[in-house]
Amino acid sequence: MKTLNSTAFRSVTIILLLLIFSFSPVFSFAFQQENQKNYTEYKGMVVNSDNDDPIASALISVNRSNISTITNAAGEFVLKVPDSLVPVTVNVSYLGFTSKNLPLSYFKENNRVELMESVEKLSEVNIFDAKNARSLVQKMLAQKDDNYITEQTLMTAFYREIIKRRRTNVSLSEAVVKIYKTPHNSRKKDLVSIYKARKSTDYDRLDTLALKLRGGPFNSLYLDLIKYTEYVLKPQMLETYEFSFDDPTKIDDRYIYVVNFEEMDKSTPWYYGQLFIDAESLTLVRAKYKMDVDDRDLATRMFVKKKPAGSKVYPVDLYYEVDYAEKDGKWHFSYGNATMEYVVNWKKKIFNSRYTVNSEMVVTDWEKYSDSEWKKNVDIIDPYVVMADDVSGFYDTEFWGNNNIIEPEKSIQNAIEKIKRNMNKE
Structure with missing residues (x-):
């Protein structure tokens, strides 16, 4: 065995x-460049709301689609969303934290997402x-x-x-x-x-x-x-x-x-x-x-x-x-x-x-x-x-x-x- x-x-x-x-x-x-730009790029950072520590490998997903990405070790992410999908909401989640659903428009003025740890005693x-x-x-x-x-x-x-x-x-x-x-x-x-x-x-x-x-x-x-x-x-x-x-x-x-x-x-x-x-x-x-x-x-x-x-x-x-x-x-x-x-x-x-x-x-x-x-x-x-x-x-x-x-x-x-x-x- x-x-x-x-x-x-x-x-x-x-x-x-x-x-x-x-x-x-x-x-x-x-490789050749893709010339047609039919998407919008959004950038942000996911952090712990208690101590501002970056959250690595947090999942960033576009609701009502299969599009997603994750944060890097510094908690940063870049998300490219086809213009044909907007308006949509984005889900940000990580194990042990309470997830957030945010409108895509949020990232036009904000690049910071704070997640709270799940403090409920299980x-x-x-x-x-x-x-x-x-x-x-x-x-x-x-x-x-x-x-x-x-x-x-x-x-x-x-x-x-x-x-x-x-x-x-x-x-x-x-x-x-x-x-x-x-x-x-x-x-x-x-x-x-x-x-x-x-x-x-x-x-x-x-x-x-x-x-x-x-x-x-x-x-x-x-x-x-x-x-x-x-x-x-x-x-x-x-x-x-x-x-x-x-x-x-x-x-x-x-x-x-x-x-x-x-x-x-x-x-x-x-x-x-x-x-x-x-x-x-x-x-x-x-x-x-x-x-x-x-x-x-x-x-x-x-x-x-x-x-x-x-x-x-x-x-x-x-x-x-x-x-x-x-x-x-x-x-x-x-x-x-x-x-x-x-x-x-x-x-x-x-x-x-x-x-x-x-x-x-x-x-x-x-x-x-x-x-x-x-x-x-x-x-x-x-x-x-x-x-x-x-x-x-x-x-x-x-x-x-x-x-x-x-x-x-x-x-x-x-x-x-x-x-x-x-x-x-x-």
Whole structure:
């Protein structure tokens, strides 16, 4: 049984690194600007009303549509709304906070949204019926057909991949992708096509070490625990986990069970984390989990594809997060984030090098889809794609057109501006 779990590591967490002495060619510009501007862009920031702290990964969604985005680590967001939709209202929500519905016109004069923490004391005795955490997870998995979209869908998503050497950005890849999302009860894998993409890599800051992430958007997509339960929450393997209740919470007006889980067998790298389950419908609305990789030798064999002689490379921290969004009583995959920290030790160097790899994707729009011709008219990317090798370079400020993206943090924006300045000098 543990062998199956190890196989899941290699194929799903998709954190295979290619560590090789190689250099990418100078990037080219392969995409054209969308000239027709039939949308309006709104910017804002979401903060905690008690202390003004930014709220990262807050969901910003346009009511009566499938359009959404999320806030970045600084709580900032940019939302592009087609002019044909206005007037509409926008919902701002985050787990543990009271959500807000605001008219779109609010953002013309205000760019700040304050959310209040849900301070109501939740009573497990009066509100929650579940007494056994394992049984609750079993029921959650058994009710997937009732709670999640069962039709195939065509999703538009924004993907960002960042590699940092300590605190310095050394590689950045971004893409708007189209996802052919198969039903969660289908054995067919999801398919991805790149619609727009750009990248840059500063190999001078990589110590001549070209660190590359394999898997691209699939890193985030395969975190969908409802679609890919065989990797973490396979029903037949629930007996290999310990489950317990943590303090309950709220999202919008929904009461949420918080279930801790941890693998029992710790002879190999093992999963542990939290599941957030809606108390009424037993829907998994969020999961946050990590992998213990204290066994460096085994973790290296699982996650490092290739490395140069004279070096030792191993992961020291692996963190994953997945969110689901609801529309008309049905939930769908909304956001996935994988953050991984690696250490590189060299034989003839006193100090090691530390790299952080972040891969995140947010679904910004989706529609039910039944036309199989889509797969014949686009280029489907391989699940082992290396984005830094397979996409082109940076373009102008209107590059994304009317596509919603995750607002860049300041460090990312500064890196992009530096790239553009260097390009202008050339």
